Amino acid sequence: MLFRQYYTAIISVYVICFANSVYADQSLNLELFNADDYESPGTYRMIDNDTGEYINAGSLVQLIWAGPNGIIDPVNTVTFLPGGDDEILKYDYKTMDAVAHIGDGYVEDGEGRLIASFPFIDPSDYVTGQNPSDVKVYVRFFNVSDPFVSKNQGYSAGPIKWGESEILILPQPDIFGFGFLNFAPEGPLYTAHYLYEPPSFLPVANAGGPYIGFEGVALTLDASATVDQDEDNQTLVYEWDLDCDGQYDDAYGINPVYTWNDDSDLLIGLKVTDSDNNVSFAVAALTIHNVAPELGSLSNKIVCEGELTGISTIYSDSGSADSHFVTVNWGNGEITDNLAVSGGVIELSYKYLYSGSYQVKIYLYDDDGAVVSESFLIFVEKTPINAEIKFESDGGVKLSWDSIIGRKYKIFYCDPFGSECNWRLIDIIYGANYVDCGDTDGYDNISGNDDDRVHPSYVLRRFYKIE
8 A cells, every 4th residue: 555654754953053043044854764765856756665565756745734623534535635623734834834845855875865845834823822842734645646636537546645754743943943843653654545536537448450361371460549538548458359259268468469260251250358358359360271282292103904002192272171072083984983991091992894094183272162183104914814714515605703892804715827817806804604505507607507516517727816
């Protein structure tokens, strides 16, 4: 609490008398307090060692007569003059009020005592017919230089405070001597009073923006344009609603850094609270753009017909909230479409039934339509066909082989005449078996020749080819 102190304060009256006459240079010096800061007259100030607070230079000091009743009457809070029968002491032939300001007077070197000096005050002027040594006075301090003006113009620095000393007896100084006055040596020097609390102004929140960013990339928000007439905006409390759920719990502070994991187009909210719990709200437009995913590269592969081929690659997306889909063109007219993937890994498998060279292209989409692609080649080599051949009881020739499920096979024959072998297509089939029964007149395949199936007339050999 301001105005609390446990220092001994002394009012000393210095008088110089000669032949019972009072000279004009006589004065009353009031020791106000310890002078904590006295580098220059403008910085004289007193400190309350209980709280560490200062009574700054320029603050008002009144030396007040307690009036005939000898007690301290409350201050008049309209005029800030003494109330009741109290009145400010007069000096200079009762024409000047005994008031001073912290920083007036002087500081005693090495003592840390702040002295306010008044021309000599004659106690006999205050109580007619009473012993002058019984004149009762007190000191009142303010924390402003003019409380009347501060109150009526609005004092934004804080409450207007004041405090009084205990009742003092103004001494009658001896000739060529000093009068000493010791007050409140055992307890608090001042009792603080509060008159005026400045109005608490609402803060005016400003959420900054509009903001434009990208998913997965940190974005710094800025509420530094928030203002409060009676508080530094650095001391305000800033709470942010960044997901539009009505809760201001997503970020804190005047310049928070936040990362959105998905593209967004929304109004973010700011709640600002000052030290008096006054609250202000603001919103700002925010646009977070989608970022296309990235797809790992793929190398060419060599496989065999009918071999199940595994394809694996990785992908990433700065928008961690995005979902992803894959479409694959296998280069043979077949397409795997809209296959959901997750976890940053793409695992695919495919079986080519026919030899050849195929360009494969993989397209990776996010749920916002962004797409990336990678392509590579798959070389499919022929798989050797191991076939068996035997005669059937009905005279047919049966061909059997290891087949690839789902593949078509071409069956060719050739009845060589001499060194010439002219392959002819018999049939195209699925499966692994084929029976050649020849034509209606035998194995010579010469129309009109009537020969039996077991012993063709002149065909000595027949070759078969399976592709």
